[in-house]
Amino acid sequence: MKSQFKNFIYLTLSTLVMAVGIYFFKFSNNFTFGGITGLAVLVAKSGSISAGDFSFVANMVLLVIGFFVLGKKFAAKTAYSSILLSVALSGLERICPMSQPLTNQPLLELIFAIALPSIGSAVLFNIGASSGGTDVVAMIMKKYTSFNIGNALLVTDLFITVAGFFVFDIQTGLYSFLGLALRSFMIDGFIESLNLSKYFNVVCKNPQPICNFIKDEMHRSATIVQAKGAFSGEDKYIIFTVMNRMEAVRLRNYIKEHSPDAFLLISNTSEIIGKGFHSI
Incomplete structure (x- = not known):
């Protein structure tokens, strides 16, 4: 209703x-x-x-x-x-x-x-x-x-x-x-x-604090993928998630403050198909 x-x-x-x-x-x-x-x-x-x-x-x-x-x-x-x-x-x-x-x-x-x-x-x-x-x-x-x-x-x-x-x-x-x-x-x-939203690719060593913030504070979800650094050979994790514009600012600031070594890519997208977004 x-x-x-x-x-x-x-x-x-x-x-x-x-x-x-x-x-x-x-x-x-x-x-x-x-x-x-x-x-x-x-x-x-x-x-x-x-x-x-x-x-x-x-x-x-x-x-x-x-x-x-x-x-x-x-x-x-x-x-x-x-x-x-x-x-x-x-x-x-x-x-x-x-x-x-x-x-x-x-x-x-x-x-x-x-x-x-x-x-x-x-x-x-x-x-x-x-x-x-x-x-x-x-x-x-x-x-x-x-x-x-x-x-x-x-x-x-x-x-x-x-x-x-x-x-x-x-x-x-x-x-x-x-x-x-x-x-x-x-x-x-x-x-x-x-429909504009922000698509995050976060490359980091410890994904748990970021994912906890996304789940507990943002009430969103994310996907974690194991990866390996091409230069360092170290084990890494990639976090995929999508936020609206207001949420994106909060998440970006949190990552910069609490995971300064993370590699962060943010891009615009207007076609989001899935629960929690309007383009379903």
Whole structure:
């Protein structure tokens, strides 16, 4: 129950962060990169429906299709995030209508239009969820075709972005194209940052004090391997363990103070599969 409540909080907050970035910075500047919300900007130009309402309708249609094609399992996390995002965008249009951008700095607004949705998407992907939209199309394509899903979605996003050049102006189109180019890099970067841990290789003569500290003080575990020094020929031990960033500082300081002769290698890693870490 605690884990489910924690995921629910993550789902809600990350989706709301996405909604703020999309509504206040993307919609108001007519940036057209990025799936359904990018298409919504183009459709809103016709004046027949607002960007928020189009996103709501499109996401609901895709959710219904996804439910019947992909099954109930698909609907759990994706449906909640998609509905919340759609309702939040439509609600913001009514609560806080905007006739122009927040500032007269389009580059600054582009940064927030990319960064806030990227943070939200990274958190959702990290807990195995998504905000719906073109992700649903990708899941359906993956199930029934052998297409390269990433390339297919990139072509779709590229088409929508290029359309911005003709519907709006060259400057808006160029900003949208820049946003498309940077968005995927930012999402990957945020995911790696969320999952970043420290991988330890500790070469020492007496592993027991270090392992006791890891078990008793850090409440983690480690693996010990017997080894031999190539230069000295002495018997050695190698301790393998993984810590989060805060724990890594404590362990590093302990080893430097209590085992100054130990040879210590610390590297960054963002793919940890096992008990006690989030990438399971």
